[in-house]
Amino acid sequence: MKQFQYVRPAEARSVINALVKDPGAKLVAGGTNLLDLMKRGVEGPERLVDINRLPLKDITKNNQGFNIGALALNSTLAEHKEIRKGLPLLSQALLAGASAQLRNMATVGGNLLQRTRCPYFYDTSMPCNKRIPGSGCGALKGFNRMHAIFGASEHCIAVNPSDMNVALTALDATIHLSGPKGQRNIPVQEFHRLPGNQPEQDTVIARNELITGISIPASPLKHVHYLKIRDRSSYAFALVSVAAALDLQGTTIRKASLAMGGVAHKPWRLTEVENFLIGKQISASVFQEAGTLAMRGARAYEHNEFKLKLAPLSIGHALSIASGLIKA
Numbered sequence: 001m002k003q004f005q006y007v008r009p010a011e012a013r014s015v016i017n018a019l020v021k022d023p024g025a026k027l028v029a030g031g032t033n034l035l036d037l038m039k040r041g042v043e044g045p046e047r048l049v050d051i052n053r054l055p056l057k058d059i060t061k062n063n064q065g066f067n068i069g070a071l072a073l074n075s076t077l078a079e080h081k082e083i084r085k086g087l088p089l090l091s092q093a094l095l096a097g098a099s100a101q102l103r104n105m106a107t108v109g110g111n112l113l114q115r116t117r118c119p120y121f122y123d124t125s126m127p128c129n130k131r132i133p134g135s136g137c138g139a140l141k142g143f144n145r146m147h148a149i150f151g152a153s154e155h156c157i158a159v160n161p162s163d164m165n166v167a168l169t170a171l172d173a174t175i176h177l178s179g180p181k182g183q184r185n186i187p188v189q190e191f192h193r194l195p196g197n198q199p200e201q202d203t204v205i206a207r208n209e210l211i212t213g214i215s216i217p218a219s220p221l222k223h224v225h226y227l228k229i230r231d232r233s234s235y236a237f238a239l240v241s242v243a244a245a246l247d248l249q250g251t252t253i254r255k256a257s258l259a260m261g262g263v264a265h266k267p268w269r270l271t272e273v274e275n276f277l278i279g280k281q282i283s284a285s286v287f288q289e290a291g292t293l294a295m296r297g298a299r300a301y302e303h304n305e306f307k308l309k310l311a312p313l314s315i316g317h318a319l320s321i322a323s324g325l326i327k328a
Helices: 014-022 034-039 074-079 081-086 088-096 108-113 164-169 269-276 282-294 305-322
Strands: 006-007 024-026 047-050 060-063 067-070 174-179 182-187 210-218 223-229 240-249 254-260
Touching: 014 024, 014 047, 014 088, 014 174, 014 210, 024 034, 047 164, 060 074, 060 081, 067 081, 074 088, 074 108, 081 088, 088 223, 108 210, 108 282, 164 182, 164 240, 164 254, 223 305, 240 305, 254 269, 254 305, 269 282
Parallel strands: 006 047, 024 047
Antiparallel strands: 060 067, 067 210, 174 182, 174 210, 223 240, 240 254
């Protein structure tokens, strides 16, 4: 591992100043992703700026919804009484992610920023445009079983690994940032990027900005389910995941919110499917049609063609559980 300096400011302004003064600096909180990348030589920051002294751990509720500090632990958030009651979709997604040990260290801000688990990104002997822009994408012609079926480009077919991010997308969360120019708020759907010709940029956050928290509006979507399909039941990343949330009047769908994980460089919102579901009666055939509709524009590669079948089935199954049509 490359040698680095270490600082631990107590104020957000000091953190931002450290990032402005040192282009080689990186923020660290739980370190569950960054330290792995440093050990493998994927990341080599000259300075680590530890932000754990900042007062950003609160989880609060008001009439508008929830406010969650960037340093709130994944485990704390998942088990929080008000979150389990008011935002069960978020709790389910967090509990589906990683292991209990990692959730006890990982923070909300770090989860938002965690990097892809594409093996070509982690292997410094292989080409990867995300790690070294212009070097090529090893996954395109390599083993691409875990990779994207939506929104990919010739430069990158990696996927966002986070379960939390998928739920936040379905819940219309807003990300709060602080930087040299002040504060700004970004809808979570606009926070993560598709790869395009700059796959090294995972999000729209500037290098010298700090995530301070997220806000999630109160929602009428009380019928929810987070479905994660993976190779093993613990500590595995999603082949396909679905965050499904419905507002029902009897058996009629009044509103729907759907997002997928494991299928794109960012959480994949299914707006067209949401609109299709409004006014429909809950049924297996309607949910099957919703799954089929969701696959418009999907493209598979040599080893992940199975996702073209798995994804629509997962959507139908998640909707069936969320609506109460079947039991989990």
